[in-house]
Amino acid sequence: MTKVLVVDDSALIRRVLSEILTDAGFEVAIARDGVEALAMLQVFEPDVVTLDVQMPRMGGLECLDRIMIERPRPVIMVSSLTREGAEETLSALELGAVDFLPKPDGVISLAVDELAPVLVEKVTAAATARVGAPRRLVERLRTRRGDEALPKPRRRSGEPDGLVLVGTSTGGPGALETVLKDVGGDFPWPILVAQHMPATFTASLAARLDGLCALDVLEVAGPTRLEAGGVYVARGGADMVVSRRAGILVALPAPTDPAFRWHPSVERLVRSAMDHVAAERLIGVLMTGMGDDGAGAMTALREAGGRTIAEAEQSAVVWGMPGALVRMGGADAIEPVGRIAGRLSAMLAP
Incomplete structure (x- = not known):
């Protein structure tokens, strides 16, 4: 018991x-x-x-x-x-x-x-x-430069070549820190993050991540143009979807849909991105969390020609979501959290 x-x-x-x-x-x-x-x-x-x-x-x-x-x-x-x-x-x-x-x-x-x-x-x-989260804290402290803000590149306007779609739940904030601190400021695709959290938490999460990594991190509280050099965190208490406004690719919050169990919904984010961006221009990343949110959509993404990464069991706090993706046969790569940024860079290398 x-x-x-x-x-x-x-x-x-x-x-x-x-x-x-x-x-x-x-x-x-x-x-x-x-x-x-x-x-x-x-x-x-x-x-x-x-x-x-x-x-x-x-x-x-x-x-x-x-x-x-x-x-x-x-x-x-x-x-x-x-x-x-x-x-x-x-x-x-x-x-x-x-x-x-x-x-x-x-x-x-x-x-x-x-x-x-x-x-x-x-x-x-x-x-x-x-x-295992204290290990991640040690890694974070080693990469901080005192209280100095990390230099930020300018977000690059124009239609991005593709999108990275990240889903996390239990243990997600630590996993996100580990991945994003290793992503360089010249990363060529926008990164969209659906982390299961209440509405009052995601602004604080985005601010913390912004202080840690070289990319510009912001919470999506309204229609937001997607640009390279940006990380877009779904606002809690809602779902984040990809759409087009006047031909421009945007992310925007949408009222939660009861057809999806967890929110912000990874499943809904990925499926909305597939409606507006070719599958081969999408990469799905499913990391630590209980349940199976996003596993079905990312499996469909891979079958349509997209690419996917599942966090390995050895590093996940809870191997529910990435484990479901692996069991469905939807993972192109299975990597411990510390190697996910490198795998993303390798997937986008010319």
Whole structure:
């Protein structure tokens, strides 16, 4: 039986999360703050920890740092849907958390039915997750130049020769950092990213990536012309689609379509790109994440003459999405995350 430690200073949240997990068949223990959580690690030895970000005595980030150093295990952060909560959650993912869960807001009883399946799915995936994000943080720190902004090339106007379509979910922010920091400023195709995240998180994600890599990274909040030298991050709470406006290739947010389970939808992004760009001018990259979002569309892309890359199991936090692509026979290449940028460059070499 999977053991889960629920850490939160709110008695109500502890009770709600504990009841959901217990009803789903998990063995559950609770802690009221980071100090109690560290003590419970030795006594209860949980397989997964859900960890509140803001707590008295010892906050979630400090507790997470101690967990990853002293007793590494999968941790899911429970965070408020605010800009501050987004920044703290992204910091937690850098420190080694494998996933995050928006904290229930408003009337808790009304949110339980929506929260329960998401919580159970995330804990189930986390129990099999590869705890390797701190290594990515070390790599990132080695590549930073203090707090200096990296020089940015000018985005190059005109119709791009092709598009790179990237899909990620659980463990995605760390994987995106690893790939994009290795992509040079002269990369010839726009890169479009669908990362499963709430609306309040993706602007912070884009800003962090922009400070890390040589390309210009922005969140797509409205119709946006696609240009070489740019990375375009789908806005959370919506889907990103490729279209044409006055003959110009653009990305734009679209209301979520219930036909697609996860959002921003990788599947919808890829299929919309195939409607407006020849398959041989598209490259799909599917990286770490639970589920199978994007696997069907990228398999269809490969069958139509496009190219695809799946992240290898050895580096993926959760090998759900890329694993599904491999099982469908839709992957041209299977690469650990640290080699994906090089593979992209090789695919575009003259």
